[in-house]
Amino acid sequence: MNYDYLLFLAIILFSTKLLGLVTRRAHMPQVVGALLAGLLLGPACLNLIHGSTFLNQVSEIGVIILMFMAGLETDTEELKKSGLASFVIALVGVIAPLLGGLGVAYVCKVGSDDLPASTFLQYIFIGIILTATSVSISVETLKEMGKISTKAGTAILGAAIIDDILGIVALTIVTSMADPSTNIFVVLVKIVGFFVFAVAFGFAFYFVIQKWISKDPRPNRRYVILIFAFCLVMSFCAEAFFGVADITGAYAAGLILSHSTKREIVYQEFDTVSYMLVAPVFFASIGLKVEISSMSSNILLFTIALLIVAILTKVVGCGFGAKIMGYSNRESIQIGVGMISRGEVALIVANKGEALGLISESLYAPIVVMVVITTIITPILLKIVFKKKTARPVSAV
16 A cells, blocks of 8 residues: 555645745745645656645545635625625626636637537636635735725625636536536526425425534534534535535535534634645645646737736736725725635636636636735735825915
């Protein structure tokens, strides 16, 4: 039996945490450090570690846990408060990047004939990747500046939540269409069927678990084990029975339990597992798949174009959505900038697409570059657009 995976795990955990601390000191998210660790350890640089079935499976569990935690963190009350304005901002902020990503992929002809999905579907999937928003970076920056409760800050939070939901729906539709023999009507029926199943099964589980909690209100790890099992069952059912991405099932599971009285305890337990093992492996595995040497001049051009489109479509799209909903020019720009960061959400979507044959491995490098740069520049740009205007001195008469 080969025990190399133990050494690989140790190297990944050590390097991701070390570089995570370095990027944190530089006032950047630790996910950037984990990505850089994968890039350094993989074929892009040192070529010390290669992907394996074990790492891929741990990475997949990591994706499921991250999406479950995202659902658990979703503030449905904030969603209600932001209302129609946030929905319009999110909708335009999804359509613009979707069309922009599709356009730049089509112009650069990055589709592959070796994949099972059609090239047009591959182009659409590039757009789906760009629709993602990782609002955690913006939230942390707004908190530091004391702007989280401003009109623009509230809109960013609400729009980001709706943005994730719309992105997951779009991801589900495209991944379901990856099979050429699939009928679009059947796909839509299956998606509706999944959400009906999720509501029925999810709330039945929620009712049972809350009844149990009311009888035994003390913190108990048995709840967490049952909830994890529920998350895995939802993920399995989504993929196996409805043709919906397993991460959609995980997100739905988290969303259903977001109002549980034990939500904080459950989140902390999952956060420990995520921080200790599965999240570092997932983010490092993304970097391990990048091969810079295989980047052709066309891919380099695509990388630059993808980055520009990723930034502009969020600023212009979300900003336009905010403007038509009555926000001022300054607030519209603030909202657009707050939605730039793609972060882990785009990586999760890209990883799922690669597994389903919707993008080739050669496109990982452009996507990682786009994610890292948008993650780095978002807090910088937010501080600029939220900077207080200094009053002009009144000249003496």
